[in-house]
Amino acid sequence: MLKTTITVLALVSYIVAQECVMMADGSYDASTLTHQTRPWKTPIMLTGPAQEALKFVCPTINSTKPVCCNSTQLVDLQTNFIAIDIGFGTTCPSCAVSLKRMFCDFACSPEQSHFVKIESLKSTNYVATAQFATTTKFQSELWESCKDTGIGPFKNRVLYGNVENFLSTLVRIRRPDPNINFVFNTTGTYDGQSVPCETTCSCEYCVEACRNRKDLFHHMNKQ
């Protein structure tokens, strides 16, 4: 049984093509003050300081394999992650961890072509907008991880209402280049992992954590 499972897994990872959609080339767009990306298919192997940066910024990405981001993007990710930690990680880190993992996969996963599509190009050869397709399962897990977090009383649930609005507003505020348009396809392909809030957060910022606490009280009362 175990042997069959391993064979099937090996087959699946063989079938999943390792292909990129875009990569930064180090150039700067003065009008948006951001680095630009251009269409790019082949994952690249990062070495030296860039590989170290990948390990540090995106610990869930395998840094010993070719990826779809380069040093330019890792610097930009790190800058954006500081903002994510401040905005979404102060009361309950699960949301920030989930968001950072999602953006690392978006930019660096060698399977980028499975969930990212170029929507439009700007000027000559640079990407203006890209679509990011996510599964409904991932969307609801991310929302579970994020809805009760926020700064003080301003919980994401109150500010954004739903996961579509949350993600769209988040990237609109940050105005990334290329712009990301989330595709909330029920058949979407990005099925990333979110961190359940009850693993890191208190009851105040995580409904699930309250439920566990009730279970605990219930359990203690029975003893």
Ligand SMILES: *[C@@H]1O[C@H](CO)[C@@H](O)[C@H](O)[C@H]1NC(C)=O
């Ligand atoms: C990666 O970034 C560097 C700048 O550090 C840039 O010069 C290079 O062209 C980029 N690589 C690719 C494949 O675009």
Ligand SMILES: *[C@@H]1O[C@H](CO)[C@@H](O)[C@H](O)[C@H]1NC(C)=O
């Ligand atoms: C990372 O990729 C290498 C090379 O393909 C592989 O040997 C290693 O098991 C991978 N590590 C993890 C944690 O998946």
Ligand SMILES: *[C@@H]1O[C@H](CO)[C@@H](O)[C@H](O)[C@H]1NC(C)=O
């Ligand atoms: C979204 O779904 C439609 C049809 O279900 C599909 O044609 C389209 O390519 C999907 N978008 C992405 C970005 O995967």
